[in-house]
Amino acid sequence: MQENKSLLTRINPSVKLGTLLYVMFLLITTSSLRVTLALLLLALVGLVHSGWPLTTLIRRLAPYSLLFLLTFWMMAAFGKGSTELWTFGWFRITEESLDHAWLIAIRMLAFVFLSLTFVATTDPIRFVMSLIHQCRLPVRLAYGFLAGIRFIPIFRQAIRTIRQARRVRQQRSIWPWETFFDISLPLFTTSIIRSEQIAIAMEARQFQANRTYYVRPVVTRFDLLFFGLVSSIATSLRLFV
Secondary structure (H helix, E strand, O other): OOOOOOOOHOOOHHHHHHHHHHHHHHHHHHHHHHHHHHHHHHHHHHOOOOOOOOOHHHHHHHHHHHHHHHHHHHHHOOOOOOEEEEEOEEEEEEHHHHHHHHHHHHHHHHHHHHHHHHHHOOOHHHHHHHHHHOOOOOHHHHHHHHHHHHHHHHHHHHHHHHHHHHOOOOOOOOOOOHHHHHHHHHHHHHHHHHHHHHHHHHHHOOOOOOOOOOOOOOOOOHHHHHHHHHHHHHHHHHHOO
């Protein structure tokens, strides 16, 4: 997650998450291709206004384009239906399977747009604070979630260091699973050590005591306006398109 200067970063993370989950719920409950396309365009508008440059957007979406094509092909080539359009070997494309493939693939792409919008416009610390104050999430779970997020760049750096050390020592594995175990074992060991250090530090600072917060996220009128506007547009698209 990262935060930029776009307008969506001003919205309370819990309100933003609830709004995007509501749009996802509408996507799941509809079987209309036109409604799915309309909700996809709504998700695309949010992604365009996420604050990412165009080059970053293209780079982020490139892996999902392959997933979109694979999902579409699997649903179309192995679906069921009576109106046959094309067949070759095990592959049998029908009119019904083609419609279903478009529906599933576009729905999946809309999920990707909504998820990337949330990730691009949400700061992890502000998100956790919002979960504590607005969603009444227990502090232990919230800070555990925050610590897990903070571990991701540490894991990346540790994997990079292990690979460089293996390259310097000219250690090569014949099978891929050997490389996996050679990297995962020291990574797992260092993770245990770091988790123990965090547990000791939290206990030393009386983590279970009544806590004070430097920042307390609140729900503003702008947040309610965003929720009402997006949910109204999405519901209208669901009912009238």
